[in-house]
Amino acid sequence: MKSPPAELLEELSKKHEDVFVFEKGGHVFVLRRAAALVYRKWIGRRGKGPEHNYDADEELARQCVLWPEPEPLSAIFDRFPGLVTEVAGEVIALAHASEKSEAKKYEPSSRGLSST
Numbered sequence: 001m002k003s004p005p006a007e008l009l010e011e012l013s014k015k016h017e018d019v020f021v022f023e024k025g026g027h028v029f030v031l032r033r034a035a036a037l038v039y040r041k042w043i044g045r046r047g048k049g050p051e052h053n054y055d056a057d058e059e060l061a062r063q064c065v066l067w068p069e070p071e072p073l074s075a076i077f078d079r080f081p082g083l084v085t086e087v088a089g090e091v092i093a094l095a096h097a098s099e100k101s102e103a104k105k106y107e108p109s110s111r112g113l114s115s116t
Contacts, residue, residue, distance in 0.1 A: 003028050004067045012066050013108040019066065020094060020103035024086045027076055030067035031087070031103055034095045038063050042088075057088035064091045 004021075009030065013019045016032045023029075034042070038060065045056035058077065061084055065073055077084050093101040 004030050008067060009106050010108055013106055016066065018094075019106040020090075020101075021106055022087065022090050022103040024090075024102075025080060025083055027080075027083065029065050029087055029090075030106075031064050031091060031094065032066055034060060034064050034091050039095050042092075054084065058084045060091055061087040 009019065009021075012030060012032075018033050020031045020033075021028060022031055042056050042060040045059070046053050061077075062070070062073065065087060068076065090101065090103050094103060
């Protein structure tokens with residue numbers, strides 16, 4: 001499981017208010033919270049019916065994954081398509097401020113991770 005470099009986490013935490021590290025299936029993802037408009041768009045797409053759920057989840061995940069970058073992320077999602085729903089589910093948990101969230105918030109001052 002390759003982790004993002006500390007320098008990258010520092011840079012991302014400066015660009016985005018909250019940055020989270022999520023590990024699943026031997027993969028590490030750096031996430032940001034979904035913006036309200038992105039979240040509302042996800043709800044609208046899922047509301048079109050179950051046949052749209054996976055595409056809506058993939059779009060949400062891709063918009064909120066900061067690392068890995070798009071090309072390696074695509075390769076991961078192609079090889080392990082179930083990770084799309086896992087990552088989207090974590091983004092949703094962060095949007096809900098859920099205590100069930102597994103992601104750890106990156107704290108730049110301590111250069112470490114904490115619970116959300």
